[in-house]
Each structure stands twice: as structure tokens, then as C-alpha cells.
Amino acid sequence: MTHGLDWSLLQAFVAVMRSGSLSAAAQILRLTQPTVGRQIRTLEEQVGEALFDRTPQGLRPTDRAMALMEHAEQLEQAAQALSASITGKPESPTGTVRITTTEVFGIERLPALMQPFLLTHPGITIEVSIGMQVENLLRRDADIAIRFSRPEQPELIARQIGMMELGFFASEDYLARYGEPAGLDQIYGHLWVGFDRDSLGARAAERLKLDVAATRFAFKADSMLVQRNAIASGLGMGVLETRSASRVPGLRRLLVADFAPRTPVWLVAHADVRQGRRYRAVFDHLAAVLPAEFKD
Known part of the structure; x- marks a missing residue:
């Protein structure tokens, strides 16, 4: 990098890193998108390599960009501290x-x-x-x-x-139709709500010693919020975080003495x-x- 590096180039770089696109960075800096694009290209020329991979999802920073960002932010903080020292007014972080x-x-x-x-x-x-x-x-x-x-x-x-605690939950409507399991050995005879394609569900079940293969799922979703609403709607039993589930009307926690894992x-x-x-x-x-x- 040359010794005559223009600070405005680093400002454009920092704005693109934080916003993820040239257009958003241009709005932050109150410049045009082509201007920000030229600044990034100029910085890349001075660095000697590309700082962003152009993908359909937007600009993805390279490893060199990640390393440069740390130094750029330190310079930014130093500039803010210098400005505060000159004016006598400490600036809030931005x-x-x-x-x-x-x-x-x-x-x-x-x-x-x-x-x-x-x-x-x-x-x-x-x-x-x-x-x-x-x-x-x-x-x-x-x-x-x-x-x-x-x-x-x-x-x-x-x-x-x-700490976070998990528990078995079902709706009052579900329990009225299918009954309440009296012990862990009875839970696999019930309908369940759980994960769809996310492997997190299988990993969590293994950690909690739950036999997913023996479970009959009536409803699956990778969204925990969708799962909770499905359980509240009476579609089946499921595992939920106890604090958030306790705030949902109509949900009842089951087998508290047998199943209360904490993490x-x-x-x-x-x-x-x-x-x-x-x-x-x-x-x-x-x-x-x-x-x-x-x-x-």
C-alpha cells in the first residue's frame, strides 16, 4: 500500500464492509454509487489485489479485506478520538x-x-x-x-x-384428544412437532437422548417459532425453551421431573x-x- 493513501478510500472501504454493497455505502457516505465503486477499485489497485468477491448475493470480503478492516477501524477510532480531543467534546461511538x-x-x-x-x-x-x-x-x-x-x-x-432450560410441551387441546404421557416410555406413542431439514434437530435429539427414529412427526419446520405455534395449535408435542413457552397461553409443560435439560x-x-x-x-x-x- 502506498504511503500517500487517501483517507477517503478507506472511508469508502469501511462503509462497503459494514453495509455489504456499493449502493448502501453510497447512501451512508452521501456519494454516488459510481464514485464509491471507483474508490474501491483505486484502493484495490493500491493494495495490489481484489478486496471483494463479486457474487450474486453481493460483495463478499476476501481474507485480505478482513485483515485491512481491522487496521481501517483502528484509524477510524483514532480519527474520532483526535476530533474529540480538538473539540473537547467526546464523541459517542458510531x-x-x-x-x-x-x-x-x-x-x-x-x-x-x-x-x-x-x-x-x-x-x-x-x-x-x-x-x-x-x-x-x-x-x-x-x-x-x-x-x-x-x-x-x-x-x-x-x-x-x-442458563437455558428445555422441556416437553403440548397444548391443552392436544392433551384433551390424546391424553398426557405418564412417563418417558410413553412419549413415542404421541404425535410430534420437530425440525425439518436442519441437522441441528438431529444433533439436539442425540444430545438429549431422544430416539428420533421412533418418533412419529405430524409437523416439521426448521423455524422454532413455527414449531412453537404448531405445538400451541395442537398438532403434536415438542421440545421448547421453557421461558418463552411459558408465555404462550394454552401450552402445558409435561414430565418436568423426567425431562428438564439445561444448557x-x-x-x-x-x-x-x-x-x-x-x-x-x-x-x-x-x-x-x-x-x-x-x-x-
């Missing part, structure tokens, strides 16, 4: 932070938990990726994750913030939270509010 979590928690609880934070941090934008698939924090598909297994990669920061809940982030002000601010906020959501 930028985008992407959080990945489960569908139910991301829909029902995360927006309310982030509301007071965003009121005091208007310069931060929160992006949420919901689903059961684990985002790759190392490639920065997400910045912060709420996970139910501890990551093994040393580059990630992990903090246990509570730790982890707040996980890329190591950049140590340097990035906005990452650290969001991480610290979640670390403060999540324990009440997952009390042991």
Missing part, C-alpha cells in the same frame, strides 16, 4: 454492530433489550441475524452472538451469562470488542441485561 441469536429471542426479547441502549447511542445501528445456524464470527458474518454452546476458537471472547448461554464476540468502541458498548450492554433473561 457504526453498525451485527448480532446473531435465535429466532424466538431475536423477535420477542432483543428489540426491547436494545431500546434503552439505542436511545443513548444514536450513532450505532444494530443489525440482527436470527436463526438456528451459527454465524461465523471469525469471518465477521456477525460481530456478537448469543449462543448455547461455548466456542472453542481462541480468537473469540466468550462470557457465560446464564449454558454464552455471549460471544470477536476479539475486536477490545478495540472497537461500538462493539464494546454493545457487548457491555448485553452482558449487563442478559443475565436477568437467563437466570439460573
Whole structure:
């Protein structure tokens, strides 16, 4: 990279990395899309290689881009600190932070938990990726994750913030029609709601020592929210997270003494939270509010 690198090129690069497209970056920078495109091409020429793979889904950063992003963000933070020092007015952190979590928690609880934070941090934008698939924090598909297994990669920061309990649930309507199982040996005679094609279901069943092959599924979906609504509609029994299921009218928990597996809940982030002000601010906020959501 040349010593005469224009800071505006790095600003364009950072905007594209955060937004994922030239058009979105142009809106952030209040420039035209062709201008941002030229800036990225100029930066790639100075770096000596492509920084983005052009795919049908948009721009995907290369490994070189991921490495450059860390340095660019450090320069950005230094510029913000210099500006605050000159003006005497400390600036609030700005930028985008992407959080990945489960569908139910991301829909029902995360927006309310982030509301007071965003009121005091208007310069931060929160992006949420919901689903059961684990985002790759190392490639920065997400910045912060709420996970139910501890990551093994040393580059990630992990903090246990509570416990999650699972249980068998069925609707009152289903139980009125088919009866309530008196023990674990009777559950396989019932209709079930479970996962469709996602391998997570099979892995979870194996971990919970449930015989999926002996189970008769009446309804399958890879969405936990769809599963919960199917169970509430009386289509079959199923395994749900107990806190969220307890808030659904008409659901009854079954075999509490026989089946109550618990798993730790982890707040996980890329190591950049140590340097990035906005990452650290969001991480610290979640670390403060999540324990009440997952009390042991």
C-alpha cells in the first residue's frame, strides 16, 4: 500500500464492509454509487489485489479485506478520538454492530433489550441475524452472538451469562384428544412437532437422548417459532425453551421431573470488542441485561 493513501478510500472501504454493497455505502457516505465503486477499485489497485468477491448475493470480503478492516477501524477510532480531543467534546461511538441469536429471542426479547441502549447511542445501528445456524464470527458474518454452546476458537471472547432450560410441551387441546404421557416410555406413542431439514434437530435429539427414529412427526419446520405455534395449535408435542413457552397461553409443560435439560448461554464476540468502541458498548450492554433473561 502506498504511503500517500487517501483517507477517503478507506472511508469508502469501511462503509462497503459494514453495509455489504456499493449502493448502501453510497447512501451512508452521501456519494454516488459510481464514485464509491471507483474508490474501491483505486484502493484495490493500491493494495495490489481484489478486496471483494463479486457474487450474486453481493460483495463478499476476501481474507485480505478482513485483515485491512481491522487496521481501517483502528484509524477510524483514532480519527474520532483526535476530533474529540480538538473539540473537547467526546464523541459517542458510531457504526453498525451485527448480532446473531435465535429466532424466538431475536423477535420477542432483543428489540426491547436494545431500546434503552439505542436511545443513548444514536450513532450505532444494530443489525440482527436470527436463526438456528451459527454465524461465523471469525469471518465477521456477525460481530456478537448469543449462543448455547461455548466456542472453542481462541480468537473469540466468550462470557457465560446464564442458563437455558428445555422441556416437553403440548397444548391443552392436544392433551384433551390424546391424553398426557405418564412417563418417558410413553412419549413415542404421541404425535410430534420437530425440525425439518436442519441437522441441528438431529444433533439436539442425540444430545438429549431422544430416539428420533421412533418418533412419529405430524409437523416439521426448521423455524422454532413455527414449531412453537404448531405445538400451541395442537398438532403434536415438542421440545421448547421453557421461558418463552411459558408465555404462550394454552401450552402445558409435561414430565418436568423426567425431562428438564439445561444448557449454558454464552455471549460471544470477536476479539475486536477490545478495540472497537461500538462493539464494546454493545457487548457491555448485553452482558449487563442478559443475565436477568437467563437466570439460573
